[in-house]
Amino acid sequence: MRILVATDAWEPQVNGVVRTLTRVIAEMRAMGHTVEVISPDQFKTFPLPTYSEIKVAVGAYEPVQERFKAFEPEAIHIATEGPIGLAARRICVEWKLPFTTSYHTRFPEYVSARLPLPLAAGYAYMRWFHKPSGRLMVATPTMRDELSQHGFRNITAWSRGVDTEQFHPKRDDEPDVFADLPRPIFLSVGRVAVEKNIEAFLGLDLPGSKVVVGDGPQKEELEAKYPEVRFTGARFGDELAAHFACADVFVFPSLTDTFGLVILEAMAAGTPVAAYPAPGPIDIIPNSGAGVLASSATEGLREACLEALKLDRKRVRQFAEGFSWRACAEDFVRNLQPYPEPEKTRFWRKLRRLARVRRRRPEAA
Template identity: 85%
Template sequence: MRILLATDAWEPQVNGVVRTLTRVVQELREMGHTVEVIHPGQFKTFPLPTYAEIKVAIGVYEPVQERFKAFEPEAIHIATEGPIGLAARRICVEWKLPFTTSYHTRFPEYVSARLPLPLAAGYAYMKWFHKPSGRLMVATPTMRDELTRHGFRNISSWSRGVDTEAFRPRREGEPDVFEDLPRPIFLYVGRVAVEKNIEAFLTLDLPGTKVVVGPGPQLEELKVKHPKAVFTGSKSGADLAAHYACADVFVFPSLTDTFGLVILEAMASGTPVAAYPAPGPIDLIPGSGAGALAPSATEGLREACLEALKLDRRQVRAFAETFSWRACAEDFVRNLQPYPEPQKTRFWRRLRRLARVRRRRPEAA
């Protein structure tokens, strides 16, 4: 198929959404599909207020429209609810094109953590955005149930994957990146931002050392408030994989994620996970032998960290091996709603004809 993906989250951003989308696009192309990605790097952008690392595209509607016409997609997926997603949604609604969407971030909770806006306002926007979608893809059963309670419709499951070759247990003889730090090592990887609830981790009374890997707007503030913690900044590639593999426990304190791809990356490295019972952890951890959950979203994370220390790292790795990016991409394709072949051909032929007529009119005048 010719698949068009519209997203406001793309490289060089570093987060779970970008890793999911870039890897799925790679898998789709290997499966024989032709994929066109519309992303912020193709437009003028400005830094997102309160989070300068994220660039927001401007002046996108007409260029996105031209990209639709030039590519003539057979299936359209809108991954995010920002300016590019809004432009793609408007085009699909105006042209009566079927499309799908996905829910990667608990956007209302994310906004409420940063701005004095009620959750109800965030959910009203999200319901409006996703209502025309043929299918709304979500990563976990918990997220599906939560959105159903909020009145969302047409929800479908879309699994996630992990690269078990890039993220793997540390081998004998390989260097320990934490060799100079007191053990055990409790590790967090991700954006250093208020919505990630990192302070819930940093304030825990734990033995050993707390390590935070990642960039973000709260980094300097947390360095000052928690001088005993180690902040490494951004890591990538083999260096990031080594941090996962050399840690004793991976701590995931977020309550706003819909999945938490870093959880699978830690597990693939053989590192057990401690987390709150939020969407993502509550779907992955119970019964897996790969982590421990706190009893509630406000307490018990320290006990979960200490419980995770006791787990068999071989079992943690074995659980992660049950997830693959190919299965994730196949899920994605099954959820798409391609334009029916005869209608698709007639539609793009009619659109090309209209475009030619519009071009001729100024010449005639």
């Protein structure tokens, strides 16, 4: 198929949304599909207020419209709710094109953590955005149930994968990146931002050392407040994989993620996970033998960290081996709603004729 993906989250952003999309698109291309990506790096952008690392596209509507016409997609997926997603949504609604969407970020909670806006306003916007979507893809049953309670519909499952070759247990010939730190090592990886709830981890009374991998708007503040914690900044590729593999426990304190791809990356490295019972962890960890959940969304994370130390790292790795990016991509393709062949051909032919007529009119005048 000719698949168009519109997204406001793309490289060089570093987050689970970008990793998911890039891996799934690579898998779809390997499966023989032609994929066109509309992303912020193709537009003029400005930094998102309160989060300068994220660039927001400006004046997206007309360029996105031209991309639709040039590519003539058979299936359309809108991955995010920002300016590019809005432009693609408007085009699909105006042209009566079927499309799917996905719910990667708990946007209402994200906004409420940063701005004095009620959750209800955020959910009203999200319901409006996703309402025309033929299928709203979500990563976990918990998110499906949560969104259903908020009035969303047409929800379908789309799980995640992990690269078990890149993320693997530490080998005997590989150096220990934490050799200079007291053990055990409790690691957190992700954006250093208020919505990630990192301070819930940093404030815990734990033995050994705490390490935070990642950049973000809260990094300088937390470095000053917790001088005993090692903040490494962002790490990528094999270096990131080594940090996962050399840690004793991976701590995931976020309450706003919809899945938490880093959970699978830690498990693939054989590192057990301690987390709050939030969407993502609560769907992955129970009965996995690969992690421990806190007693509630506000308490018990310290105890979960200490219990996770006791888990069998081989069993942790075995659990992660059950997830693959190919299966994730196959799920994604099954969830798409392609434009029916006869209607598709007629639609794009008619659109090309209209475009030619419009181009001729100024010349005739």
